[in-house]
Every structure is written in C-alpha cells, then in structure tokens.
Amino acid sequence: MYQNNNQPKNNLLPITIGFFLIVIVTALFFVKSSWMNKKKEATFVKNQEQEKADDLQKYSSIKSSELLKKINSDEKIEIIDIRDAQSFSQSHIVDAKNITLDELIANFPFTEKNGTYFIVDDLGLTSNEKQAMDIFAKKGFQNIFYLEGGIYAWTNEINPIIEIGNPNSFSNQAKVNYIKNDELKNLIEQDSESLYIVDLRNASEFTSDHLKNAINIPLENLESRRKEIPTYKRIILYDNTGLLAFQGAVRLFDMGILNVSVLTDGLNTWRQKGFEVVK
Secondary structure, three states: OOOOOOHHHHHHHHHHHHHHHHHHHHHHHHHHHHHHHHHHHHHHHHHHHHHHHHHHHHOEEEOHHHHHHHHHOOOOOEEEEOOOHHHHHHEEOOOOEEOOHHHHHHOOOOOOOOOOEEEEOOOOOOHHHHHHHHHHHHOOOOOEEEEOOHHHHHHHOOOOOEEOOOOOOHHHHOOOOEEOHHHHHHHHHHHHHHEEEEEOOOHHHHHHOEOOOOEEOOHHHOOOOHHHOOOOOEEEEEOOOOHHHHHHHHHHHHOOOOOEEEEOOHHHHHHHOOOOOEO
C-alpha cells in the first residue's frame, strides 16, 4: 500500500508555527513589561526629583560653616535637635535643645515668632525635619532653616560637637587632665585665688557638703552656664566619684575650655583623707 511520507512533516508544521508564536508572544510580553517597568521607574525618579526641587524651594537651609559663624558671633538663635534623647546625649551641637517631633506636636514651646530657628536631624531635610518646619510655619514663624546634611555633615566637616564623655573612649580620655587630692589640697592652701572649683553634683548634694569656695554647676547645666566660668583660672571639676567630673571635662574641652583638671577619685576619697569640706 502507498504511504505518504509528507504527512508527518505536514503535522509538525502547525506545531512549529504555534511554538514560534508562543515564543514571540512571550518575548513581546516581557519586552512590554520591561518597558513599562522602565517607564514607571523613570516616572518615579522624575517625581522624586520634582519633589526634591519643590522641597528645596519650600524649605530654607543653612550650611554648617554658616551656622558655626552664627554660633561664634553670639547671635540670638535657637538650635532644635529633633533626634531621640539618646542620640542627642551622645553628641550634639553646642547650645542645641533636644525637642523631638512628637514633643513639638504635643507641646510647642516657642513664642518668639521673629526669632531664628535651626532644625537639626541626622541628615538634611528628613521627613521629620519637614514636619517640624511645617509646624513652625503653620504657627506663623518665618525664619526657620534646616541644617544641610544634618548632624552627619556637621561632624564630617570637623565642626565642634559636644560629646557625653565616655570613660572607655580613648579620644575622650585624651581630653582630660587630672589632679590628685593632695595636690589640690596644697593648691587651695597656697594659691586658692588661681583656682575655680566647680562641684558638678546636684544642689542637695552640694548643700550637704562641698569643697571650700566651690561653685555648684550641675553637670546638666554646664553647657548653658559655661560663660560663667573664668577661663583665665585653673578650673577644677569634681563630684563624689569622678565620673561626672570626667564627663564635664570632656564637654568643656569640646566647648574650647582647656585649662581643666578632674579631681582624681572625687570627693569620696577627699573625705576619707580627712580633708576640709564645708556646708
């Protein structure tokens, strides 16, 4: 019987065409998807750039170098650090106030609408910074600026920063000089006028007993009261154990006050030696 050898080939033709059509359709689908994704990505980037441009036009900024000049000129300004309390305590710009965004929302503390205010966060013009500046603007405040690059840029440009004073930090240790109890006793007896002795404990501890002629400036007030300290004298810091004095010495160093010594082992050792304290 005669058999048509072309029959299998004819059967394969539709399958082959179908296969290629599937490949083409699939390829077109992926090409279209890729094109759509790129289009969406381009639109997103464009929107982001436009939003950034709008933000730069809406929100005023100040460079680190310009803010430093204002701080050094004693111009009346308010620096508001909106980071969390722990980050602020570790390091901050001198005279900055730590007021978080939530605190600004719950209890807005400022009344001077003609004042100049600088908002500081980790980076420049964060979402929290924009919200904080919007709060000021809605209340009628006009002179509001954010720090370009935030505290990160400020630190990287080696601008002065107030550190908490970590005894385990080698860089902080290098900022501190010490004076022994016996040496201080002799100085008080021989040349007390050349000394400015600061008790960094709280007021109630100071009232109970303290070194003769000591001035009570609690550690948390040291930064705001630094201008009371006569830098031409030798400054002695102390507390009960020496920890607060160490932290105080680091902070004064960061504020440019260098003629500072910490009483070794603090007032506890001073008492144990039977040296004079007054009430």
